[in-house]
Amino acid sequence: MQNYIFTSDIFKGSRYEKGHPLDMDRVWPSVELLKLMGWVNDNQIIKNEVASIEELIKYHDKGYVEALQQAEINQYLPDIYKKKYNIGVGNNPIFKEVFSRPASAAKASIKAIEMLANNDAKRILNFSGGTHHGRKSEAYGFCFLNDCVLAILRALELGFSNILYVDIDAHHCDGVQDVFVEHENVTVVSVHEKDRWPKTGLVEDCKIHNIMNFPVPEGFNDDEMNIIIKNAVLPLGNSIKPDLLIIQAGSDMLDGDPQSRLSLTNNGYWKAISDLLTICNTSLTLGGGGYNPYLTAKAWAGNWALVNNHIEWLDDDIPLSCQELLKNLKWNNSRVRNGIPDHWLKSWRDPVSKSIVRDEVLFLLDKVLKIKKI
Numbered sequence: 001m002q003n004y005i006f007t008s009d010i011f012k013g014s015r016y017e018k019g020h021p022l023d024m025d026r027v028w029p030s031v032e033l034l035k036l037m038g039w040v041n042d043n044q045i046i047k048n049e050v051a052s053i054e055e056l057i058k059y060h061d062k063g064y065v066e067a068l069q070q071a072e073i074n075q076y077l078p079d080i081y082k083k084k085y086n087i088g089v090g091n092n093p094i095f096k097e098v099f100s101r102p103a104s105a106a107k108a109s110i111k112a113i114e115m116l117a118n119n120d121a122k123r124i125l126n127f128s129g130g131t132h133h134g135r136k137s138e139a140y141g142f143c144f145l146n147d148c149v150l151a152i153l154r155a156l157e158l159g160f161s162n163i164l165y166v167d168i169d170a171h172h173c174d175g176v177q178d179v180f181v182e183h184e185n186v187t188v189v190s191v192h193e194k195d196r197w198p199k200t201g202l203v204e205d206c207k208i209h210n211i212m213n214f215p216v217p218e219g220f221n222d223d224e225m226n227i228i229i230k231n232a233v234l235p236l237g238n239s240i241k242p243d244l245l246i247i248q249a250g251s252d253m254l255d256g257d258p259q260s261r262l263s264l265t266n267n268g269y270w271k272a273i274s275d276l277l278t279i280c281n282t283s284l285t286l287g288g289g290g291y292n293p294y295l296t297a298k299a300w301a302g303n304w305a306l307v308n309n310h311i312e313w314l315d316d317d318i319p320l321s322c323q324e325l326l327k328n329l330k331w332n333n334s335r336v337r338n339g340i341p342d343h344w345l346k347s348w349r350d351p352v353s354k355s356i357v358r359d360e361v362l363f364l365l366d367k368v369l370k371i372k373k374i
């Protein structure tokens with residue numbers, strides 16, 4: 001049975017407003033890399049449609065979804081609605097595709113779940129998904145809808161009864177935890193930077209039966225990620241034996257991402273994801289955060305190698321055609337003022353960095369294992 005990947009033309013040329021962290025391209029370059037590498041067949045790429053209102057209001061408020069549509073049509077919302085729904089406010093700007101882009105991402109996650117439930121596929125990727133901050137009737141943290149919540153709700157509707165959601169984005173998955181906290185059929189695990197916005201995801205939440213949180217310190221590295229996955233997340237996953245695994249694979253934990261102070265290389269990132277994939281044969285792997293376009297395109301394209309059990313693909317250098325694609329991605333950030341570092345362009349893997357597991361991480365792991373009695 002072959003694996004699938006969702007994408008949409010809407011992501012080509014769609015950007016948040018100038019100066020926003022999402023004023024750059026991530027989804028289409030990741031897919032384009034796969035095509036240039038010859039890692040994917042055309043019939044494995046599914047074009048996202050736009051979710052219907054009926055599909056979206058399984059979670060979101062109808063008034064909110066309609067306001068989002070109006071914001072797209074008119075490129076404007078009256079102040080009263082802006083305030084009520086947090087649309088066009090702060091980091092959640094009204095942009096050209098402010099409804100149809102998140103609604104495409106949401107449809108892809110919903111459709112992926114339907115394919116998995118129907119046994120049409122075992123592993124699916126949706127780079128445009130992972131919008132884990134979206135609220136029922138509020139835009140939050142660059143997220144206008146919450147495809148993760150919509151996917152889990154659809155999965156429950158279709159008979160999955162033991163869903164494991166694991167989120168390795170640098171930011172806590174507040175929008176997902178809040179919906180499924182204490183749910184009998186959903187377990188929510190998150191590894192995220194401590195004290196970073198939205199500042200939720202405390203370790204004390206582990207006292208709740210279906211929540212496991214690892215708020216990790218600045219400088220969090222590959223070996224530290226590995227001991228958390230190996231000693232806590234894998235044992236938890238293997239004991240609950242989920243019938244569906246959803247991985248939010250935000251790449252903003254990577255060293256070089258401007259939205260976190262974590263120091264993972266893609267070696268640690270991919271090791272974590274390939275280990276997580278062993279927990280369950282049926283999985284949906286999403287995108288999420290990722291604000292360095294070169295690192296994110298490589299990380300997400302690499303996830304396709306992992307879901308296809310071809311981790312060895314990532315040991316190669318990057319061919320010139322792919323380097324050109326990466327080089328041409330525009331990024332207005334001081335990190336590339338003097339050019340794009342070679343190791344972001346020339347090889348799939350980052351250089352292996354020597355790292356030690358710090359006491360703070362060992363204490364955090366110990367605390368979680370004690371609370372969870374693992």
Ligand SMILES: [Zn+2]
Nearest residue numbers: 169170171289
């Ligand atoms: Zn993030």
